[in-house]
Amino acid sequence: MAVAKESPPVSPxxxxxxxxxxxxxxxxxxxxxxxxxxxxxxLRRRFREEFDFxxxxxxxxxxxxxxxxxxxLGELPKRLMVSAGNLTPIVDxxxxxxxxxxxxxxxxxxxxxVCMTVEGRKAFRRMAKSHGSWLAELLAEFPAERLDGLxxxxxxxxxxxxxxxxxx
Amino acid sequence: MAVAKESPPVSPxxxxxxxxxxxxxxxxxxxxxxxxxxxxxxLRRRFREEFDFxxxxxxxxxxxxxxxxxxxLGELPKRLMVSAGNLTPIVDxxxxxxxxxxxxxxxxxxxxxVCMTVEGRKAFRRMAKSHGSWLAELLAEFPAERLDGLxxxxxxxxxxxxxxxxxx
DNA sequence: AGGAAATACTTTAAGCTTAAAGTAATTCCA
DNA sequence: TGGAATTACTTTAAGCTTAAAGTATTTCCT
Numbered sequence: 241m242a243v244a245k246e247s248p249p250v251s252p253x254x255x256x257x258x259x260x261x262x263x264x265x266x267x268x269x270x271x272x273x274x275x276x277x278x279x280x281x282x283l284r285r286r287f288r289e290e291f292d293f294x295x296x297x298x299x300x301x302x303x304x305x306x307x308x309x310x311x312x313l314g315e316l317p318k319r320l321m322v323s324a325g326n327l328t329p330i331v332d333x334x335x336x337x338x339x340x341x342x343x344x345x346x347x348x349x350x351x352x353x354v355c356m357t358v359e360g361r362k363a364f365r366r367m368a369k370s371h372g373s374w375l376a377e378l379l380a381e382f383p384a385e386r387l388d389g390l391x392x393x394x395x396x397x398x399x400x401x402x403x404x405x406x407x408x
Numbered sequence: 409m410a411v412a413k414e415s416p417p418v419s420p421x422x423x424x425x426x427x428x429x430x431x432x433x434x435x436x437x438x439x440x441x442x443x444x445x446x447x448x449x450x451l452r453r454r455f456r457e458e459f460d461f462x463x464x465x466x467x468x469x470x471x472x473x474x475x476x477x478x479x480x481l482g483e484l485p486k487r488l489m490v491s492a493g494n495l496t497p498i499v500d501x502x503x504x505x506x507x508x509x510x511x512x513x514x515x516x517x518x519x520x521x522v523c524m525t526v527e528g529r530k531a532f533r534r535m536a537k538s539h540g541s542w543l544a545e546l547l548a549e550f551p552a553e554r555l556d557g558l559x560x561x562x563x564x565x566x567x568x569x570x571x572x573x574x575x576x
Numbered sequence: 577a578g579g580a581a582a583t584a585c586t587t588t589a590a591g592c593t594t595a596a597a598g599t600a601a602t603t604c605c606a
Numbered sequence: 607t608g609g610a611a612t613t614a615c616t617t618t619a620a621g622c623t624t625a626a627a628g629t630a631t632t633t634c635c636t
Contacts, residue, residue, distance in 0.1 A: 262544035264555040269447060269543050271562035276444040277489050278569050279437060284594085296622065314584060321445050326623055328586055333621095350584040350631050375437050376430035377576070381568035387432040390561050394439035397558070400549035401446050408545070452624085464592065482614060494593055496616055501591095518601050518614040580634085587628070598617070604610085 279378060286374055291367055296322075296330055297339075298371070301356065301364040304340060310355030313342070339363060447546060454542055459535055464490075464498055465507075466539070469524065469532040472508060478523030481510070507531060 280295070287293045303319050304311060313331065317324045331354060334340045339360035345351035356364065379387075448463070455461045471487050472479060481499065485492045499522060502508045507528035513519035524532065547555075 262540040264552065264559070265543040265547040266540050268547065268555055268559050268562070271559055271566065272440070272444050272447070274489075275562055275566050275569065276440050278566060278573070279440070281489070281594095282569075282573060288595085294621070312584090321442075321449070322622090323624055324585065325587075325625080330622080348584085348632070352585075372430040372434050375433040378569050378572045379433040379436065379565070381571050382565055384432065386561070387436055390565070391432070391436050391439055393554070393558050393561065394436070394443055397547070397550055398439065398443050398446060401443065401450075401546050403549050404546045405446070405450060449624095456625085462591070480614090490592090491594055492615065493595080493617075498592080516602070516614085520615075577636100579636095582633070583631080585629085585631100588626085590624090592623075593621085595620095596618085599615085601612100601614080603612070606607100606609095 279375075282378060283371070283374060286370070287367070290370060291363075293367060296320075296326075297334060298364075298367060300327070300330060300334060301339060301360060302368070304354060304356040305361065305364050305368070307355075310341075310343075310353045312345075313352040313354050316354070334360070447543075450546060451539070451542060454538070455535070458538060459531075461535060464488075464494075465502060466532075466535060468495070468498060468502060469507060469528060470536070472522060472524040473529065473532050473536070475523075478509075478511075478521045480513075481520040481522050484522070502528070 284295055287295055287298060299320055300316060303316060313327070314324070316327050316331075320327075331340070331342060335342050338357060341355050341357060343353045343355070345353055452463055455463055455466060467488055468484060471484060481495070482492070484495050484499075488495075499508070499510060503510050506525060509523050509525060511521045511523070513521055
């Protein structure tokens, strides 16, 4: 839509030509999605089988692991790129299960501080180690010397998409 | 885990060394996930706003678009890499809404054939066109001449992961 | 001061997702 | 032939996810 609008073709194009215009981008998207789905499914399966845990819960712990003094609850949706409402029940359960604490701020009664417990940190370290080795296993056949190159490309891709989103 | 088992280090390693061993793979995974999440969120938002539709529904139609004579229902979970139970309510609703038909096979009463309707095909074409141009827009800043290279890398990555999964 | 706007978070409704268990039909094979 | 195993699909329970609406608190501004 925006493409056709922003750079109108000199001559009218038929459906096939238009399709050809964005085939590369569509193919890239499908590959990206396939890779992510494949890896995510396997990671989820292993988290469940080995630790009876879910990835969203792990992701929350991973954020808190980097913040010894805890984090304002509202930071989590931003960092994890999920909605705020999403986190409420996930944090609820992590508190229930003793992995984290949720403390109302004394300065602003709307704000809550979440912080990993000692047990939470221990559990996270254990799971993080497995998580890393699972990834190393799953990606073992991909040439290690090309990892950084691919990471760089994906970084650029992410930047491009962010820029495009800013504009729209 | 498997890495440590399959190629035991000559000398014992401390935690930091172990972590370094798979940091590249972890970073790659996080980039991959970030790119996918970013794009997927935007596509979902646009599907909802423009067409009041969801991506899983679109994915089903995309599969059926390539099969003029329909598809055995059981093929969908395989192609879309989702569970069978997942598709039941999605297909239910696509049938309800008139996008597809679901016909019991006369040869095997366990089997159902799903097939796009004329209206479904029309709706799909319209959405697919937008889908493509959205992707072109979102990826517009990424150098077009490097698309194929990245696609190739992701293809290889996918193959590597598939191989690793086969082994495990 | 005191009302409007903004902020932080929760709740709700709808839909996606999976694993596991369940149902019905078919095939396999002894 | 007739029971066991397999296959195709559905159902269920639990959890993730979002958008939108709701609540409580704070800030901003007149």
